[in-house]
Structure formats: C-alpha cells, structure tokens
Amino acid sequence: MRKLIVILWGLSITSCNYFDVKKTSTETILNEELKTFNWKDVDEYPSFSSCDNAFQKEERKKCFTQTLINTISNQLAHQNIVVTEDVADTVVMRLQVTYKGELNVLSIKADSLTYQQIPKIDSLLTSTLNALPKIYPAVKRSQQVTTQFDLPIIVEVN
Template sequence: MFFRLVILISIIMVTFSCDFISPSKTTLRNTALLDTVIDYNDVDVYPLFLDCNNCDSSEKQNLCFEMELLRRLQKITSKNSLGASNAVSDTIMVDILVNTEGKISIVSIQKNPNIEQQVPELDSLLFKSFALLPSTVQPSLKRGIPVNSMFTLPILLSTKE
C-alpha cells in the first residue's frame, strides 16, 4: 500500500512539475516575437565616414556624417560653376541612399520646376558630385548587419545672374 502511494505521488509530481519548471508557452512566444520584430525606420549605427568614428553617441555620429557629407560635396561642387538666366535662391531636397557596401548614390531630386528651367545642368552636377565621393563610408548597421539607409539632404542653391 505504501509503495503504491509513493508511486502515485511520484507520477503526480512528474506530471505537474514540468509546468512549474519550464517557462509558459506565452512567455516563449513573446520572446520569439520580440526577437523577430525589427524596426525598419531606425538603425543601431548610422553610416560613418572614418573621421566620425570617434563620436560617442548615435546622434553625434549622424550629425557628423551629415556635416562631413555636406563639406565634401561643397568642396567638389565649388570647383564647378552653374550658369543661371536669373538669380536663383532655393532649397532642393536630395534623397540619398547609402547601400550595404557604403556607396552613396542619389535616389531622387525634388526641386522647384523653375530651377529646372533656369539651371538645367543642376542634376548632372549633383550626380557627378555624388559619384566623386569617396567610398570610405561604413554603412548603417542593424543588429550588427550592414543595411541600406536613406536620407533626405537639403541643399541650398544660390546663384547670381
């Protein structure tokens, strides 16, 4: 009789103890869900020029990347002059892509239709300038994996007659 009671208690403990030891199914499901949810609008590390590698926060790295990109573009475009039929002062928005290899390219250029008429060679100058940028850019990283990243770069266009 005692032997049967011990066996019965052992069977009951083995049967129900697994539920107390192992995590619940909802906990496992939530953990797996968190591991698979990826925020595609944010990256862990922004693209970096080698000069910006010493910045301590991601906001400073992003600002350094944008400022360095503008500085390098200004250096390239300052060697070229644009001719305009009238004085032009406007901001154009350039959507750029930094791909997984660190190559920077133009996706689109948004500008006032008047600028197209007054400065027809603007697009070709921008494409040429971006092609001359060095490819020493570290791409954006998401969970340690290089990813494409898009930026909108405002460029102030100012010409004289």
C-alpha cells in the same frame, strides 16, 4: 498502505500535465523578436574615416551629413552655372548607403524654377558625390545594413 498507493496514483495521473514541455518554434521566437525590433533606427550611422573621432551616435550622424554637405558645396562652387534669374531653393536628395558602403542617389526633388534655370542640376549633384571619401555603412545589431535618408541642400545662384 493501499490508501497511500491510491493517493499517489491519483496525484501522478493529475500531475502529468505539469511534465509536458511546451515547444516554442524558432519562427515564433523570431516573430516575437521582430515585433520589438525598431526598423527606423540603427546602432551606428553611416560614416567616413574622418568621423571616427566622434563617439556619440548623434555626433557621428552630424559629422557624416556635414561631410556630405561640405563635399557637395565645394564641388558645386567649382562649377560655372549661368542663370537668367536668381535661384534660391532647397533641393532634397534621397540617398541610399548600401551595406557594402556604396552611395546611390534614389531621387532629387527641386522646385520647377530651379529645373528651368539649371536643367542639369540632377547630373551636377550626382557628379559631386564622386569626390566623397570611402563610406562605412550603418550598423544594426553588429550587422552592416542598408540605409536611406534625405539630404537637404540649399542652392543659391545669383
């Protein structure tokens, strides 16, 4: 009996480490989760109500960009732009859709010839965005998020 008590006592002393609970802080869990998080992709792209019938992620993105391009093109077509030389350029607009659904123009990049022939191209392009319907922001993990993207616009004036 004495040998059994000594063996049990010896086992209980060496097994104490098995009963220790390792505590993991919430910061450690958050940091591990952030490492696996893809910051460059969203679950749902920004959209318009006209894009609600598109169920696939890529279809919604295409519908959103196509609606933007069509609205800008239609608005620019109503402008009377006079140039001395033909202009054929791809203007790149960097846009931001906030988590509240607000559209902001971050920058507009165009060729120097385009700026020379159409000095007010920035204000023309920015004013065309006023005709857009309500924008629904992008969604990442069930949260509305701010996104930004580049929108190429082909400008041709003869």
